[in-house]
Amino acid sequence: MELNQVYSGFKLISKNIIEESASETFEFIHLKSGARLLYLKRDDDNKAFSISFKTTPADDMGIPHIVEHSTLCGSRKFPIKEPFVELAKGSLNTFLNAMTFPDKTMYPVASCNDKDFHNLIDVYLDAVFYPNIYSDKNILRQEGWHFELENEEAPLEYSGVVFNEMKGALSSPEDLLENEIMRALFPDNTYSYESGGNPAAIPRLTQEEFENFHRKFYHPSNSYIFFYGKLDIEEQLAFLNNEYLSSFDKIYVDSCIPMQSSFKEIKRIKSFYPIGKDESPEGKSFLNYSFVVNRVLDNTDRIGLSVLVQALLLSEASPFRKVIIDSKLGKDFSASLEDAVLQPYISLTALNANQEDGGRYLSLIMDTARKLVDNGIDRKLLEAALNVLEFRIREADFNQYPKGIIYAIEVMNSWLYGRDPAEYLYFEEAFNILREKLDKGYFERLLREMILENNHGALITFIPDNELGEKNEKRERQELDEIKTHLTKAQLEEIMAIDDKLKARQATADSPEALATIPLLNISDIEAKPKEYPLEVQKENMVEYLWTDVPTNGITYLSLYFDASVILQSDIQYAMLLLDILGSIDTEKRKYSDLINLTDLNTGGIYYNLNAVGKDNNIRDYVPLFTVSVKCLNSKLSETVGILREILTGTCFDNRQRLRDLLAETKSSAELAILRSPHTVMFSRLKSYILPVAAYNDQKVLPYYYFVSELLGDFENKFEVIRERLTSVSKRLFNRHNLKIGITAPAKDQSFIKKNVESLLNALDNAAQASTVHEFKCSPLNEGLMISSQVQYVGKAGNFRRLDKGYKFHGAMLLLETIMRYDYLWLKIRVQGGAYGAFAHIERNGTALFASYRDPNLSETISVFDGISDYLTNLEISDREITKYIIGTISGIDAPKTPKNIGQAARNCYFQGVTLADRQKVRDEVLSASLKDIRNLAEIVDQCMKQNILCAIGNENVIRENSRLFKSVKSIIV
Numbered sequence: 001m002e003l004n005q006v007y008s009g010f011k012l013i014s015k016n017i018i019e020e021s022a023s024e025t026f027e028f029i030h031l032k033s034g035a036r037l038l039y040l041k042r043d044d045d046n047k048a049f050s051i052s053f054k055t056t057p058a059d060d061m062g063i064p065h066i067v068e069h070s071t072l073c074g075s076r077k078f079p080i081k082e083p084f085v086e087l088a089k090g091s092l093n094t095f096l097n098a099m100t101f102p103d104k105t106m107y108p109v110a111s112c113n114d115k116d117f118h119n120l121i122d123v124y125l126d127a128v129f130y131p132n133i134y135s136d137k138n139i140l141r142q143e144g145w146h147f148e149l150e151n152e153e154a155p156l157e158y159s160g161v162v163f164n165e166m167k168g169a170l171s172s173p174e175d176l177l178e179n180e181i182m183r184a185l186f187p188d189n190t191y192s193y194e195s196g197g198n199p200a201a202i203p204r205l206t207q208e209e210f211e212n213f214h215r216k217f218y219h220p221s222n223s224y225i226f227f228y229g230k231l232d233i234e235e236q237l238a239f240l241n242n243e244y245l246s247s248f249d250k251i252y253v254d255s256c257i258p259m260q261s262s263f264k265e266i267k268r269i270k271s272f273y274p275i276g277k278d279e280s281p282e283g284k285s286f287l288n289y290s291f292v293v294n295r296v297l298d299n300t301d302r303i304g305l306s307v308l309v310q311a312l313l314l315s316e317a318s319p320f321r322k323v324i325i326d327s328k329l330g331k332d333f334s335a336s337l338e339d340a341v342l343q344p345y346i347s348l349t350a351l352n353a354n355q356e357d358g359g360r361y362l363s364l365i366m367d368t369a370r371k372l373v374d375n376g377i378d379r380k381l382l383e384a385a386l387n388v389l390e391f392r393i394r395e396a397d398f399n400q401y402p403k404g405i406i407y408a409i410e411v412m413n414s415w416l417y418g419r420d421p422a423e424y425l426y427f428e429e430a431f432n433i434l435r436e437k438l439d440k441g442y443f444e445r446l447l448r449e450m451i452l453e454n455n456h457g458a459l460i461t462f463i464p465d466n467e468l469g470e471k472n473e474k475r476e477r478q479e480l481d482e483i484k485t486h487l488t489k490a491q492l493e494e495i496m497a498i499d500d501k502l503k504a505r506q507a508t509a510d511s512p513e514a515l516a517t518i519p520l521l522n523i524s525d526i527e528a529k530p531k532e533y534p535l536e537v538q539k540e541n542m543v544e545y546l547w548t549d550v551p552t553n554g555i556t557y558l559s560l561y562f563d564a565s566v567i568l569q570s571d572i573q574y575a576m577l578l579l580d581i582l583g584s585i586d587t588e589k590r591k592y593s594d595l596i597n598l599t600d601l602n603t604g605g606i607y608y609n610l611n612a613v614g615k616d617n618n619i620r621d622y623v624p625l626f627t628v629s630v631k632c633l634n635s636k637l638s639e640t641v642g643i644l645r646e647i648l649t650g651t652c653f654d655n656r657q658r659l660r661d662l663l664a665e666t667k668s669s670a671e672l673a674i675l676r677s678p679h680t681v682m683f684s685r686l687k688s689y690i691l692p693v694a695a696y697n698d699q700k701v702l703p704y705y706y707f708v709s710e711l712l713g714d715f716e717n718k719f720e721v722i723r724e725r726l727t728s729v730s731k732r733l734f735n736r737h738n739l740k741i742g743i744t745a746p747a748k749d750q751s752f753i754k755k756n757v758e759s760l761l762n763a764l765d766n767a768a769q770a771s772t773v774h775e776f777k778c779s780p781l782n783e784g785l786m787i788s789s790q791v792q793y794v795g796k797a798g799n800f801r802r803l804d805k806g807y808k809f810h811g812a813m814l815l816l817e818t819i820m821r822y823d824y825l826w827l828k829i830r831v832q833g834g835a836y837g838a839f840a841h842i843e844r845n846g847t848a849l850f851a852s853y854r855d856p857n858l859s860e861t862i863s864v865f866d867g868i869s870d871y872l873t874n875l876e877i878s879d880r881e882i883t884k885y886i887i888g889t890i891s892g893i894d895a896p897k898t899p900k901n902i903g904q905a906a907r908n909c910y911f912q913g914v915t916l917a918d919r920q921k922v923r924d925e926v927l928s929a930s931l932k933d934i935r936n937l938a939e940i941v942d943q944c945m946k947q948n949i950l951c952a953i954g955n956e957n958v959i960r961e962n963s964r965l966f967k968s969v970k971s972i973i974v
């Protein structure tokens, strides 16, 4: 393609080859409509597309977020209730979602299948440019907010998907603090508003303002279009031009974000967040200092700043973390660099602090920065940080996220603000320059400019309040009661009539003709065979090697699996404690901070896990595995193995102060994790009522949190015991007799890797250890768990393999998950119930679990689960619908995996005893599933739900009101 030439209305304005990212970029402008387009050409079949709009809110009503949901509720060419859901049900997508950011709204999709990719793009473009939101007022009511009124006497209520989603999001102190930071740093521009919507403000939004927002911002002139992967770009440009963009003329869209000017002096703010009524507020304040990066950075400075943040703030060996913990200002410390905004900012937070310590906190940060500037930053710390970031960029392993989607998001960080969209893809030169500048005062200068010579900052003291949750609920109640007193009988009737219409719309299925507008692949487009996860087992010198031979781009992935049945049952929690301690505490050779630097300098990270893996042939059997995983460049393997040897055989647990600090950090991060994802606690409890393997794994969640709290509460007396137990557990555990080694790397590297690993094996203890059987009695404890939250997470489960009725796992069950997720539960729990989401999990081990996410209801949701079996018995769906569910189910199974994840999948199958033939059988069952197969599941689901195994977590009042459903009701945060 030639520069300045026009292709289907698109003029090519720049092109570049980016060697380090093995890619080429082509930047276009669509002449008639003003749309910008970037194509990132790369040899990757997992193609990605995204269209984004710069959306800058001027209030807290959450219009960008509600528009994001609503555009996906039907459009000109696809006039059905929810095209998004139809795509999710029946497309081979590898990514399908839409996201609202503080200043933009993105619609990204990805797929490996050309036909599918085209369909996804067509549906998304029609949705954003021609949504039905203007003609169908029920869309705003459903996705945004509406009144609910059962009868004239009943209390008036608010409902709506985004309304409840945000009630859930803003129940987490971390999210609330993030809002405070943005408000404090950017009081004069769009960033002071919550783009997701504040539930207190959402009900002020009118249909007119909603339409105006879409009209203004969703125009090609305000759009950013992105393509990625191996595709015919000229064909795509022609399609975009002919089908969509040629109908629009370029306009001026005022979505410009004015720069926030700096402050005369650093701001000081006190603000409050809700905690449970019975929770102690003692030592639960957050002290946060945030500041804006005070100048525009070139590429070297941008990466330099990331290195500085990694070294000084994010590393476990961070000097700021150390002084804050040592001075007892906070029990834990966290930090972040946010660069998806016009003016990036950095945040430093002391957790579990006292509200009166704000001033001390700020002085300590300034003093520490000054000392580092004056005395110089530890060179090893900077080198380690450079290595961490470079490894991360080179590996580019984003787990389940397609690379193209990550790049789509990253390019916006510069593109949206008028800079080179490819900025983030260049790194080689910057790393070279930064290495040269290590000794030249560069990082010290950057630190001085950013922290010491910068007034654009805010000190926020974020204080827990036992009453605030209740106050917010009362405020909403009073507001609604007040509104109701001013409504006439006729107006009340109108509200009920509108409500009925909305419910009728929700309950009416789309016509087959309308559904047929959403293009669908054929079963023949799907591979009949499952993807193979290669695994070769070799036994040498008493140790089993599990090899996965895949290309890894010069990286070795090594996992040591120690069978944890050698430890005593009473020691399981101490083994869990090791996960949070190993690698972060001193060894015989070195101080912990040196150990952390050494690890960061040589590896891409060491990870510890203790997980029980269930056996497929007997659901009561499992093997508990203590896993130590590491990844590194092949050139650093020898050093990496040396570090592992040092940690596994030479860790000392004598450092009393460090041990106490680590326990405090662990407790504080466990608490935040519970409040951030209450549903994971609920899943874990629920499953633990059913199978021993799940009860084992549940020990890592609530029981571990209580265990750590108890140790901390009486640390001085318990220190000796802790030290002794940790020492004896590691001695029993890290033994070559109970070790299997998993390696993901190409076959040509085998002998080289083995040679290195052997030096580790020789250092491990060799005395045989007896294994013990760990006993977990499972019974339905049916707990109602209370936290400070405005919503609930409700789950019900059962197990069909425990019933001795010969029920077996069947591929149709995976179809059932898809049907539940996008049809029955979606409709009943999300669309009608107003919850943000719903889950359906049916596992090979027989556990069937249904749950809701950010749910305003509780008992109503359980009735929905109880109705699944009736729904299945009476299910009437066409063959086309079944094909759709089959394709959607397969797309989940076939999601592309990174080399690391292929190795993990191979070893999981190995430990569970699941063979390729087993996976082929399930795949055949999915591909051939019929309506009859699905209806047959009604009986199994009915049997599962009759076991009446329940758990819910959420709002204190709602859990208490429903206490009759539970065997016990308790607050969980201590």
Ligand SMILES: [Zn+2]
Pocket (backbone or CB within 6 Å): 065, 069, 162, 165
């Ligand atoms: Zn949302």
